[in-house]
Amino acid sequence: DVVMTQSPLFLPVIPGxxxxxxxxxxxxxxxxxxxxxxxxxxxxxxxxxxxxxxLGYLRPSGVxxxxxxxxxxxxxxxxxxxxxxEDVGVYYCMQPLHSPITxxxxxxxxxx
Amino acid sequence: EVQLVASGGGLVQPGGSLRLSCVASEFIVNxxxxxxxxxxxxxxxxxxxxxxxxxxxxxxxSVKGRFTISRDNSKNALFLQMSTVRREDTGVYYCARGGxxxxxxxxxxxxxWGQGTTVTVSS
Numbered sequence: 001d002v003v004m005t006q007s008p009l010f011l012p013v014i015p016g017x018x019x020x021x022x023x024x025x026x027x028x029x030x031x032x033x034x035x036x037x038x039x040x041x042x043x044x045x046x047x048x049x050x051x052x053x054x055l056g057y058l059r060p061s062g063v064x065x066x067x068x069x070x071x072x073x074x075x076x077x078x079x080x081x082x083x084x085x086e087d088v089g090v091y092y093c094m095q096p097l098h099s100p101i102t103x104x105x106x107x108x109x110x111x112x
Numbered sequence: 113e114v115q116l117v118a119s120g121g122g123l124v125q126p127g128g129s130l131r132l133s134c135v136a137s138e139f140i141v142n143x144x145x146x147x148x149x150x151x152x153x154x155x156x157x158x159x160x161x162x163x164x165x166x167x168x169x170x171x172x173x174s175v176k177g178r179f180t181i182s183r184d185n186s187k188n189a190l191f192l193q194m195s196t197v198r199r200e201d202t203g204v205y206y207c208a209r210g211g212x213x214x215x216x217x218x219x220x221x222x223x224x225w226g227q228g229t230t231v232t233v234s235s
Contacts, residue, residue, distance in 0.1 A: 037214045048225035092157050096219045101159040
């Protein structure tokens with residue numbers, strides 16, 4: 001199985017500042033079709049996961065442009081600029097390229 | 113509003129069975145890839161199963177042979193039949209629109225999620 005490693009485990013942030021989360025895979029997530037299969041989700045307590053980024057850098061409709069995804073191959077980053085209180089929760093990266101789908105261990109983002 | 117509403121969770125003894133349901137609104141379940149994902153206490157998110165629009169089904173090794181994913185077109189619903197459950201099946205189960213494995217076919221982003229239903233396996 002593809003192992004997804006996130007860091008840090010815990011990220012205290014000050015509202016208005018930026019935050020970055022790293023996700024690394026032990027196999028390339030670049031498909032022969034040119035797309036990179038790496039998604040980011042936010043899970044808030046008592047809520048369902050919210051898709052924030054798919055295919056490495058694309059934002060679903062309704063996700064603010066404060067969220068951006070970057071990276072290639074095995075090394076990826078989720079950046080949240082100007083963090084707001086509503087951005088707190090646990091962020092997970094996920095790879096749907098190789099079977100089975102696997103998730104990172106999660107990064108808890110809290111307001112400092 | 114496009115949404116999924118999950119139900120059916122509860123307390124079940126090891127070795128028992130449970131059926132989870134997920135009803136969709138404003139989109140057609142059988143025209144989409146659909147998935148079940150669980151949040152395992154102390155471990156995080158874990159993919160469980162998905163069903164393709166053509167009816168193919170795929171399972172995580174940990175549930176293969178014990179869980180069955182299915183759908184009912186008349187109810188526009190997705191199901192997860194859980195049998196021979198184990199303590200490690202405890203968690204919050206989410207249904208989602210989307211899924212698949214890109215290297216063997218197609219992947220559709222998981223963009224709509226149900227609210228989750230809690231399964232507790234304990235004697």
